[in-house]
């Protein structure tokens with residue numbers, strides 16, 4: 097296997113996981129971030145995010161000397177054969193992706209190429225989610241950055257788009273056993289470089305503790321730059337739409353007396369549909385779906401195209417949050433003074449990420465209506481308290497959250513939330529002891545049997 101010198105810019109969920117996994121495959125990795133505190137903590141093997149298996153992987157790579165961390169991008173550009181860009185691309189006010197971090201990095205790459213003397217070309221791989229056409233923009237900015245320092249001094253570079261599909265909460269697993277690797281570029285040299293870099297993943301030849309191994313090979317899809325960039329947006333938009341679709345069907349189930357769980361099983365067994373992403377509930381949130389759907393809608397509008405399906409996907413999702421409030425109001429009537437417990441605050445289980453988390457939006461709405469909101473999460477509690485602006489009182493024991501609560505909302509399906517002790521919940525709660533099952537994870541009969549009132553989504 098050929099070992100590469102790899103640089104990674106941005107040590108968030110994507111950059112850090114990518115760096116740790118490439119080091120695990122045997123490459124030599126240097127990670128760069130503008131956040132000096134983060135770099136200092138990572139250098140000691142302490143990771144600032146919660147992601148299963150990641151800390152162990154980073155510590156092991158540090159011990160082997162195959163990963164290191166720095167704030168100095170120019171030095172990393174000098175030493176790298178392949179440089180990944182995995183910086184944040186948050187949404188602007190109009191929904192479009194803010195590319196300022198990507199642009200800063202591209203200019204610095206150009207300037208560093210101009211001032212150094214490299215013998216081999218640099219392959220710049222964009223892993224940040226960026227609008228179609230950004231690859232060309234990055235290329236232009238690298239040239240501009242170099243020109244400002246007197247030109248490229250003979251250094252060649254190639255730009256590749258390599259969209260990331262990992263899921264927070266299982267990011268390491270997804271990176272080692274991906275469904276596919278997509279790379280887009282006009283440069284055959286760069287595409288072949290990436291094929292070599294990823295060969296241990298493509299052939300699934302790296303050592304793993306997983307027995308049996310979940311995959312024997314991984315498809316390596318090569319495209320042009322624009323298509324690779326579009327694949328990322330289309331994938332997330334499709335998944336968000338699938339969830340909004342099942343939520344729409346669940347709302348109709350509620351009206352006609354059908355059960356969405358049965359309906360989802362019945363349609364999911366059709367191979368053309370598939371059973372995943374058919375869980376009805378309070379809808380999608382997180383760091384990717386909301387911003388990527390917003391960005392794709394914004395791209396469409398730039399071309400004067402009305403993205404009717406995407407518009408509806410968002411509208412249905414907004415309705416799901418409101419449905420939580422409606423379900424509470426129907427049973428509790430006025431919410432003023434009522435205590436409502438939110439179980440699970442991170443936007444999904446096994447992560448501490450609270451970006452666009454439904455919990456915060458629901459807490460805010462309940463607080464405005466005069467409810468006393470208490471929240472519990474196994475890892476994201478402290479940060480949720482900080483972000484909630486006082487609308488949420490966080491406790492660090494699940495059952496303490498239930499004590500004296502008139503209603504509980506299952507917001508995030510952590511394992512311990514799924515395994516709620518119903519009898520204990522009933523003994524701690526106040527009438528009407530309402531359970532709003534925002535993720536349809538409980539057995540309605542068991543909930544009712546324990547003396548609680550059950551309200552799910554589409555489970556009339």
Ligand SMILES: NC(=O)c1ccc[n+]([C@@H]2O[C@H](COP(=O)([O-])OP(=O)(O)OC[C@H]3O[C@@H](n4cnc5c(N)ncnc54)[C@H](O)[C@@H]3O)[C@@H](O)[C@H]2O)c1
Nearest residue numbers: 106107108109110129130131182183184185197224225260
């Ligand atoms: N989080 C996900 O699940 C996920 C999945 C697929 C794709 N993506 C995409 O990947 C990109 C990164 O996402 P993330 O969740 O890892 O973001 P993040 O916010 O967790 O991390 C981004 C990191 O980049 C650093 N950074 C910002 N500007 C920088 C600069 N100029 N130089 C060096 N470092 C800089 C920040 O300090 C931060 O550590 C985004 O475009 C996102 O849409 C994210």
